[in-house]
Amino acid sequence: MNYFLIFLICFVFVVSTNHYTENEVELLFSKFKSDYQKSYLNPNEEAYRKAIFEEKLNLVQEHNSDPTKTYKIGINQFSDLTYEEFSSMYLSSLKYPNKKSEHEFKQESNLEDKSNNNNNNKMKGGLKSNPANLWRLLGFDVTEVIESALAKDTGVLIELAPQEALSCTYKDSSSSNPDVTDGYIEVPSSWISDGWQTGCDGGNACDVFQLYALYKTITSSQLYPYADADGICQTYTNYVELSSNEVYEWGYGCNKESEATLETLVANNGPVSVAIYASSTFESYTSGAFASTDCYVNGETNHAVNVxxxxxxxxxxxxxxxxxxxGAGWGQNGYIYEL
Incomplete structure (x- = not known):
């Protein structure tokens, strides 16, 4: 009897993870191309993308058939890319210092649920559709947090300019300036000099917040539109004023503070910028309480998001x-619920 039960359990498991037939893959791939307006250079390229897509289909089926998983994954706009390709296009190495901020927060206990309905109604954060290859940039992450803070304070949503953060980000590895973190620093255009280089790839959100906290101004996207490139740092006299209590650098990722402190920050101050490791299952998330088993190594982070x-x-x-x-087509309308 025991042998029979073992055989039955194994048989049920095998049946539950059957892969798709060739015809099913063909139909699903055609739908995928139509849904996401995909086109390829030649038949060889299409065959390569189809093979990746089929592998993703099978991974989705296997993951979602596992009763121990707390979340579901699915097909989305990235399902014809390998994780390596996806990482190079949409993720970035984010360098954060192990430092303490001047700002201290009193932790509170027994806080009520905060779904931030007021904030969500006033902000467009995760619903912005950023151009390919530059979605990874910190400019969007930082400006969305400041947008939310301004909306909470004033009741008015002003779409701010991520291009300002991108164009005014410089790297000078030879600098001895103590404010430079791992070679990255955010500077106004008046600091531009020979030897400084702009950089689209990642950076440090803490330094970006420090820039805005120092100068207490930020430009709207109407004045400083997104240019799909680094660009040259511009200055504008018609900018949005930031009071001293509206923006500052605290840095959950910088300070590695406790989740209790983060909870207090979100409850009392609104959205917070954090650095995370976006795994292959994060890329394909669709619903549920996300808990990645593909954890980062040695504190590695590759993506910036807003809690x-x-x-x-x-x-x-x-x-x-x-x-x-x-974009809104990813996850749950652009959001993810994380353990």
Whole structure:
């Protein structure tokens, strides 16, 4: 009897993870190309992308058939890319110092759920559709947090300019300036000199916040539109004023503070910028309470997002409500719920 039960269990498992037939893959790939307006250079390229897509289909089926998983993954706009390709196009190496901020926060306990309905109604964060190859940039992450803070303070949503943060980001590895973190520093155009280089690839959100906290001004996207490139740092006299209590650098990623402190920050101050490691399953997330087993190594991070709220009980789990920057077609309308 015991042998029979073991055989039956194994048989049921094999049946539940059957892969798709060739015809099913063909139909699903055709639908994928139509849904996401995909086109390829030649038949060889299409065959290569189809093979990747089929592998993703099988991974989705296997993952979603596992009753121990707390979340689901699915097909999305990235499903014809390998994880290596996806990483090079949409993720970035984010360098954060191990430092303490001047700002200290009193932790609170027994905080109520914060889904940030007021904030979500006033901000466009994760719903922005950023151009390919530059979605990874910190400019969007930082300006969305400041947009939310301004909206919370004034009741008016002003779309700010991520291009300002991108164009005014410089790297000078030879600098002895103590404010330079791992070679990155955000500077106004008046600091431009020979030897400084602009950089689209990542950077440091803490330094970006320090820039805006120092100068207490930020430009709207109407005046400083997105240029799909680094560009030259511009200055404008018609800018948005920031009071001293509206923007400052604290840095959950910088300080590696406790989640209790982050909870207090989100509850009392609104959205917070954090650095995370976006794994291959994060890339394909569709629903549920996300808990990645592909954890970062030695504190590695490769993506910047906004924590906009938390729920103490979401499908039985306490979760962070995280706003991403890959458009409303990703995740749950641009958001992910993370353990």
């Amino acid at each position: 906009v709220g938390y729920l103490n009980n979401y499908d039985g789990y306490p979760v962070w409500i995280v706003r991403n920057s890959w």
